Amino acid sequence: MLEALQARLGYNFRDPELLKSALMHSSYANENRTKGYESNERLEFLGDSILGFVVADYLYRTYPDRPEGEMTRTRAGMVCEEALHQVALALKLNEHLLLGVGEEKNGGRDRASINADAVECVIAATYLDGGITAARSLIERLILPLDQSVKPKTADAKTALQELIQQKKGQVLTYRQLASEGPDHDKRFVCAVFLNGEQLASGAGRSKKAAEQAAAAIALQLLEQE
Numbered sequence: 001m002l003e004a005l006q007a008r009l010g011y012n013f014r015d016p017e018l019l020k021s022a023l024m025h026s027s028y029a030n031e032n033r034t035k036g037y038e039s040n041e042r043l044e045f046l047g048d049s050i051l052g053f054v055v056a057d058y059l060y061r062t063y064p065d066r067p068e069g070e071m072t073r074t075r076a077g078m079v080c081e082e083a084l085h086q087v088a089l090a091l092k093l094n095e096h097l098l099l100g101v102g103e104e105k106n107g108g109r110d111r112a113s114i115n116a117d118a119v120e121c122v123i124a125a126t127y128l129d130g131g132i133t134a135a136r137s138l139i140e141r142l143i144l145p146l147d148q149s150v151k152p153k154t155a156d157a158k159t160a161l162q163e164l165i166q167q168k169k170g171q172v173l174t175y176r177q178l179a180s181e182g183p184d185h186d187k188r189f190v191c192a193v194f195l196n197g198e199q200l201a202s203g204a205g206r207s208k209k210a211a212e213q214a215a216a217a218i219a220l221q222l223l224e225q226e
Helices: 002-009 016-022 026-031 041-062 068-079 081-091 101-105 112-142 144-149 157-165 208-225
Strands: 173-181 188-195 198-205
Touching: 002 016, 002 081, 002 112, 016 112, 026 101, 041 068, 041 112, 041 144, 068 081, 068 144, 068 157, 081 112, 081 144, 112 144, 157 173, 157 208, 173 208, 188 208, 198 208
Parallel strands: none
Antiparallel strands: 173 188, 188 198
């Protein structure tokens, strides 16, 4: 089974156990604790960092005139959960995942987050097995072609902000109306955008939607300056 996956990856592991570890979800490791299995969570941490570095290096060298903000948004689009899930589907990675009984029953094999995380784990396993050259080569084949499908400029500030924060997992954006004032024919709305419950910025507009866009634009500018 792993031979077929390695063929799709274009890389043969010297230590196939590393690839097996990359496919081992925490649910499987927990259900087989007596066997001393370790889940792929540590590999995910490493793979995320390697992927971010290689993509950033590629964008920096490929687009010498592109500003930092655009490169950040492009990288976010290339390494986001949705993009990595598509890579996982192309590799048929879900066929090889090691899942616990409960996770299997709950549809974990087709869950985007699990498959996207597994891609990062495979990248880390490749790095540990063959070094940065092997990992970079894998990323060049699987991830960098996504550059052609990611627009460097996004349609609106809310979309751009969402893409920016997607480069880190577990980030949640929410919008909340703070106030509305003025007569019905000349309303003015004030909305704020929150990241993981903490307010980033607020903005005003003639409609709630416009106010949210204004808040997102300000938050985007603040985050890109950090």
